[in-house]
Amino acid sequence: MRLTFLGTGTSQGVPVIGCKCEVCTSADKRNRRLRTSAMVEIDGKRIAIDAGPDFRYQMLREDVRHLDAILLTHQHKDHIGGIDDVRAFNFVDYPTIHIMHLYGNAPTIEAVRHDFGYAFAADKYRGVPEIELHTIDEAQSFSVEGIEIVPIVGKHSERFRSVGYRIGALAYLTDMNYIAPEEEAKLRGVDTLVINALRWESHSSHYSVSEALSLIERVTPRVAYLTHMSHRIGLHADTESKLPEGVFMAYDGLRVEINE
Secondary structure: OEEEEEEOEOOOOEOOOOOOOOOOOOOOHHHOEOEOEEEEEEOOEEEEEOOOOOHHHHHHHOOOOOOOEEEOOOOOHHHHOOHHHHHHHHOOOOOOOOOEEEEEOHHHHHHHHHHOHHHOOOOOOOOOOOEEEEEOOOOOOEEEOOEEEEEEEEEOOOOOEEEEEEEOOEEEEOOOOEOOHHHHHHHOOOOEEEEEOOOOOOOOOOOOHHHHHHHHHHHOOOEEEEEOEOHHHOOHHHHHOOOOOOEEEOOOOOEEEOOO
């Protein structure tokens, strides 16, 4: 299995528009972060996790010509804003049309249907995205192209929840600041854990670095990567040097091979 970090930044990305802090003005490419998303490749299948506003550029940067499905974590724009660009995959082999399969919980699927309503109209105009929506049961595993996916539900805020995903030896969590013990139990035995860590200070809707490290310590993966990081987390080189052994800051374009 291969994991590619397509983006590792917050809803504003890094650099933040107008900001002149040392992170936003850094020449180190690891400090330049598009909106958070990832891609998993396994058994010849390719699955993206989230499709935010940078989706088009991320696909071009990684030279992706086909994509089998997209798992959505939640309904916020930095995670669904690029869905219109699945049109390129729909029609890349025209006249053959490849339907894009999107998976998410009920609130997320409802938001996609609302925000991209033209893709689901009874009388669609030519060239709109060809999408099939799949509402997942958060309490049940499901299959995508023969690959078992286990949902991991977390609290994003008092109003929103986010769904992480376990795919074999990989678990991917973003936009959370709490998961219940029964959800945490689903992470036991993972080889690679990806978890959001917004900044050093606490936050109402995301794990801080210390909170993420606490969860990592309880789960005990072989290796862990922090993602969804703001400019307030500090310079990549400085911050990563402070992390425990086996914990790393992800960066855009990083590829990780995961043994099953």
